[in-house]
Amino acid sequence: MSEHLKLYGYWRSSAAYRVRIALNLKGLHYEQVPVHLIRDGGEQHAPDYASTHPQKLVPVLQHGERKVRQSLAIMEYLEELWPDPPLLPLAARDRARIRALALLIACDIHPLNNLRVLQYLEREWNAPQPERDEWVRHWIAEGFRAFEAMLVEDLSRGAFCEGDSPGIADCCLVPQVYNARRFGVDLEPFPTIRRIEAECLALPAFDAARPERQPDAPG
Structure with missing residues (x-):
């Protein structure tokens, strides 16, 4: 170990x-x-x-x-x-819900706007930068609408995606919000997402993981 x-x-x-x-x-x-x-x-x-x-x-x-x-x-x-x-709650139904939120980001939003997809759109289809950026914004916003709704409907939501301790869903959400800001996604329609992001970034574990704080970040 x-x-x-x-x-x-x-x-x-x-x-x-x-x-x-x-x-x-x-x-x-x-x-x-x-x-x-x-x-x-x-x-x-x-x-x-x-x-x-x-x-x-x-x-x-x-x-x-x-x-x-x-x-x-x-x-x-x-x-x-x-x-x-723990990064996962104890109850099976709560674990299933949190895994669903994490998978929504990791499997549905992120793969459509990661680097290799954008490079393919540019290389094979000659998609200009504005169209590629709009592609990214569309799929992030589409996924965030569902994510926000799933957060709002669940009574076990607390300061974080599940209760008052951060977990796997929060680990996935914060980087995706970072991407959303980078590409200019309008986050106004997603107040719960924005609130949870702020709660997370106030914690040292999230703050130290920010991209700009990494040893290979430019500058």
Whole structure:
């Protein structure tokens, strides 16, 4: 359990951002290994990185000799090995709800506006920057409408997505709101999302995970 933790990521990757938050919430020390997703065509495409992640994506958590891939799988792995403080509620129905919120972001919103999709739209379809940006705004807003509604309908919502302690859904939400702001999404229709984001960013674990605070961030 005490083996060295190493996180392969990129300062602006929202998937890596999620894992940084989870590691910080667990109070775990980890070494960051930057993988620049843009420089020289993307360091994730280098042949030696394929052995680290065959999909050529970040993040990857290396724990001793074991490599764990996919941000949600990494967070569940951390939860099982280091259960305190918990990132998931106790009741099965509450766990299902929180996993649904996390999956809404990780599987429905994020894949449509990540770097490789935007690069494909530019490379294969010659989509100009304004159209690519509008694509991103559309899918984030579409997902946030559902996320906001799911938050509002649930009585177990507290200061955070579930009760008064941050968990996996909050780890996913904050990086996606960061992306939304970056692309100019109008967040006015999502007051619950904005409130929870503010609660999260007031905590040291979230604050330390901000993209601009990472060692590979520009400047």
